[in-house]
Amino acid sequence: MPAGHGLRSRTRDLFSRPFRKKGYIPLTTYLRTYKIGDYVDIKVNGAVHKGMPHKFYHGRTGRVWNVTKRAVGVEVNKQVGNRIIRKRIHVRVEHLQPSRCTEEFRLRKKKNDSLKAEAKARGEVISTKRQPEGPKPGFMVEGAQLETVTPIPYDVVNDLKGGY
């Protein structure tokens, strides 16, 4: 009999709970709130059977476009053939985690705002643009001993192995 292609096919290990983490899931997953426009990571929790997304979406990150009583609508990009479609799925909160992909950006935004405000107070103009890492600066080499190396003349008699 050939292998089927059902909804949860090939998910034996993907959807299984990790070692020694079976049973009731910790309650913070239920206490988190999601707003429209937030980024969320989809990570399927095999212990909760309702509102499970398809295995394709496991590990994807998307934006929230809808909030319902127990689930959240997530917009995920999927490549279909030669184009990328924005797919809208509904996922229960047990299969979601808030994404940290924009965390660095938001922190930087806050810091830049405060830096700009300070600079304005002082009357300076500063640039808060990120600069790429440039080449390493020059440095003096310390503790080097000079050793002069000269080539030795080629000695046909000794260097040629196996006779000539």
Added chain:
Amino acid sequence: MAFVKAQKTKAYFKRFQVKFKRRREGKTDYRARIRLINQDKNKYNTPKYRFVVRFSNKDIVAQIISASIAGDMVLAAAYSHELPQFGLEVGLTNYAAAYCTGLLLARRTLKKLEMDEEYEGNEEATGEDYSVEPAETRRPFRALLDVGLVRTTTGNRVFGALKGALDGGLDIPHSDKRFAGFSKDSKQLDAEVHRKYIYGGHVAAYMRMLMEDEPEKYQLHFSEYIKRGIEPDDMEELYKKVHAAIRADPTAKKSEKQPPKEHKRTVSLGLAGGLLGLNIGGWSANAARRPPPPPPEEKQDPNLSGVQAKVLASKKRKEAMKEFAAKQREKGKPINEPSEQQ
């Protein structure tokens, strides 16, 4: 002794998954907790309040709690050991006391939220099923009953507390099936019987019965009542007064007692160190932490194998334990963690 096959092998421990801490302690029912706390996502940060009732052997705790990721936040709490302030000094864990505690909590929360004028609740406790009607300006305060691990039988004291809170003016979804006085056959709540329980009528009946049949047991069992001169016929009056006092001023009073300067289980480090005699510098006498094992001393005898050195060291530690315990006993001080190392 015959060879016994070890039941709990190393493999057993390697695969063992511990339950949640509060489940191991037997204090929280997570199945119920998940269902009580789960708030609709489209209500975002609106708190969902639980009316928590817990009984200990000598006290009743009633709290209004909302859950958060940092930890549960208590909005208001009422304990039955506060009831002496309102005139009730005995019988602090019976059905009537539970009713008073629930009532006290309800009035306290409403006062805190400034809704106590609008929602008076049921002034006269009749034992009938009473639900708050929404007033014009604000909707009533809604909470969900959280019984914990109690078996919810008809006439349980948690439902006494529930009745108190309902009559106090809180909106708690309920049914009258579990109130004292509900009969399974007629499927109706007998309000008279429930009213008797609310005013301690069942306790009064027992008192009367004992007074007639077994006076010695009556003296023994109800000694505190007798000391305060409470007769079975006074019970209803007493509870009416308590309810009125609660409605008059439900605010919590801060206790005047000072917190103790030194926690009673902690022994100062100098005392413990001096008595021990051995140079075990890493020990702290804090009762909460098990002291770390003493650092291994240099091997006096290079011929001693590692195992034998450990055995010697453990023997030395046990001697030190015994000395310390004996000295503590001499001084009459409580023997605490360092000497009770398990």
